[in-house]
Amino acid sequence: MSLLALPSLFIFVTFAVVPLFGVVVLSFTKWDGIGDILPNGVDSWRVVLADPMTWHALGLTLTIMVASWLVQTPLCLLLGTFIAGHQRYRSVLAVLFFLPLLLSSAAIAIAFKSLLDPNFGLGAGLHLPILNQDWLGVDLAFPVVIGVIAWQFIPFHTLLYQGGVRQIPVQLYEAAEIDGAGRIQQFFTITLPQLKYTVITSSTLMLVGSLTYFDLVFVMTEGGPGNATRILPLDMYIRGFKANQMGAASVLAVFLVVLGLAMALGVQRLGGKDKAASQLEGM
């Protein structure tokens, strides 16, 4: 019987568990990506921790994390509640709302890059000065990236909230109506508290996920202009695969692992429930 688990276990350990420990080992070495790997003690750590770029990248990542949560969560909550209703037009809207889920990050990045182009994009073509900004310039690139990330991920979380709302027993609403509670009151006294575990699940995925927005930012800005959108995973990529400092990049990878775990545990603690229970009830 145990033999049946071997293929799965073997490939998983080889290409996921071993690299996880490997990255810690590599963070104490010096390697240019091609030549020999030499032990290097804590030098890479010292270099990375002393480099202002690290803190800049970490700051951007944390900002994206917080901003994404603040932008996406209220919108997803409201949209999810809205399309949980069974009116026909709402179901049609829901089908369209989920379209961004079908696109790859690379596709979304390219679409918005051309849409926002200052010379030939939407703003220029429609001659609307307010739309005609240098969207991917130094000042606006970072907020625009946050906006495009929201565009990409709001459908997924809306889908979660839609599922959550549909699980709320309808008797609660009936009782509230008998008590004369209005729609907004019902939202705050029934819908929101009942969605507690969906909020926890969605927030965990959002916060942990925001550590990994690599594809989109890479294709859209490559970390630029300057270093305006050089978030942590991009900083890791650039140091490792462009500057050939795999040791330093591994240090940043360790950062990512630790941050991800801390975030996942933190949100669960905040919710006051262990992971299994919250996920079960979230759907």
Added chain:
Amino acid sequence: MTDVMPSTSTHVKNVRDRGRRGVGRPNVLGGLLGWFWLAVVIIPIYYVVVTSLKDQGGYFAGNPLALPWPPKMDAYIEVFNNKILMYFTNSVIVAVGAVVPIVLFAFMASYAIVRGHGRFLKFANGLFLMGLAIPIQATIIPIYLMITKMGLYDSLLAIILPAVAFGQPLSVLIVSNFLRDIPKELFESMRLDGLNDWQIMWRLAFPLTSPALVTVAIYNGLNVWNGFLFPLILTQSPDKRTMPLALWAFQGEYTVNIPAVLAAVIVSTVPILVLYVLGRRQLLSGLTAGVGK
């Protein structure tokens, strides 16, 4: 569990309709938000579609949102002449090559974990659970090292192997949760009929688990189809590009031919769009596979 959602939600739907109708007033605020968000979602997608139907002259002149009439196929001809079918085929090979072993391995491991006993299987289960928290990006440097040492760098297999590995934890979790819900009596009666574990696994468990296997296949298929990081790091020659990487490369090559770049975007999305049209419910439950349990 995601797989029971459709039936539950239709049930809730009936109850819900009655309850909601009592309110009687139209939900103005919700409606406004709904239509606003529709515009936010549709305008960029519409822009991509119409722009891909323009020729370069049409792109530089005129209203960016106007429907070009007659639609021009120049952009599509351009990308089809530029090997897009090869990139498309690469993506299909990688997706199929990863999804088939992911589903098979995960199914066998789940069967062992649910039906078997012993410390080894407990340990395996624990390891998969822990594996859910491993961020892929953080492991890319050691994976790059291993793939080069194995002599697999710049091959499609280099993309497939780590994808299979990272597909395991969640797939095992979903499939084993599903297997646990199959009544023990079914297994016992087949054993009484003289079937061994291997036969029971394929004749009983496999067909009964198929909804979970479909969910898992869709979830992983989408991830691999849209995956960018592994192809970016683990391949380099143009004839190994998968679709997302090809889009990125197109963008670099066609700096002025935006309709062609956007036509490539559309071509890369077609298979998933077809899936969405044919099996929206399955696709959506595949997408949220990670959250159900």
